[in-house]
Amino acid sequence: MSAWRLLLTRPAEEAKSLAATLAEHGVFTSSLPLLAIQALPETPGQRARMLDLERYAAVIVVSKAAARLGLERLARYWPQPPQQPWFSVGAATGRLLADHGLNACWPASGEDSEALLQLPQLRSAVQVAEPRVLIIKGEGGRELLAERLRAQGVTVDYLCLYRRTLPDYPAGSLCERIRAERLNGLLVSSGQGLEHLRQLAAGDWPQLAGLPLFVPSQRVAAQARAAGAQHVVDCRGASAAALLDALQAEPVPAH
Incomplete structure (x- = not known):
């Protein structure tokens, strides 16, 4: 069983498929889609x-x-x-x-x-x-x-x-989800997903910026660091396999 507990932010259908794959490897996930097509x-x-x-x-x-x-x-x-x-x-x-x-x-x-x-x-x-x-x-x-x-x-x-588009969520729902489910990592799949994450976080973004943030490319990693994210992990791909490799290589943050 992995100690990682991730917030998935992909569109609902894609998040469901990714969650199933991660569950097979013992990774707990919680889905909060930040991109609606x-x-x-x-x-x-x-x-x-x-x-x-x-x-x-x-x-x-x-x-x-x-x-x-x-x-x-x-x-x-x-x-x-x-x-x-x-x-x-x-x-x-x-x-x-x-x-x-x-x-x-x-x-x-x-x-x-x-x-x-x-x-x-x-x-x-x-x-x-x-x-x-x-x-x-x-x-x-x-x-x-x-x-x-x-x-x-x-x-x-x-x-x-x-x-x-960013689905409509109540203010504070992002931090509430992270606290309630003891999540210790965030995943975004694109630069726009990152912007929606920051938009939904609003005034809580400085607090969330310290969590490990898994991104698909150097381009999105640079955007995340410029936005103040302190622990950015470039998975070098958006596939489940790329994310799993990054999770295995990255130490789980201590509580």
Whole structure:
């Protein structure tokens, strides 16, 4: 039995799956979703991008929510999709694409933008005349991908399909949950999840900032430290396996 007692903040469906995996390894968890996925209405510009899909040398999908919503759009407009490669930041997102029959690639290790940019298949895909890449995502986030690709002469378009909202919780509920269940670690899965954590904590944030905070990447780790978090653990990925490795390597704080 692990001594870790973690607060999970992912969307409810993802938190449930992660909690089940962690429970198998003796890790106690409590779920307080800080990200609710709200699909955005389709705009004429978004429809045009989907209809022009074959113009892109590659398509990048940054999250499972983006994959699910993007595949719905793909099925609507492309019963037989174009044959360009599709890429994802993480394996779970990539498997959703592959299960749909797409030519999907993702980094074998390191579930972040940096690892994806080093992927040989992506580098090869953009070695064409006037390369264009479509990034399917939610509002905000993942600017590094576009910046690096544009620096290589790639034209990058976005297809933003959803926004992440903070569910409505009573004031003080975050600290109350942590105290009541004797939680000794926090988990966020993105920069926006971190911002929602701070927003919900409000005046209690300085108190919570001393708890170990597990994050998926160097980028989010830097954001967390800049926000005042004192004990940040970069899991180098958002998968359950990456988190379990980090939990094993990190000493449990003393009460």
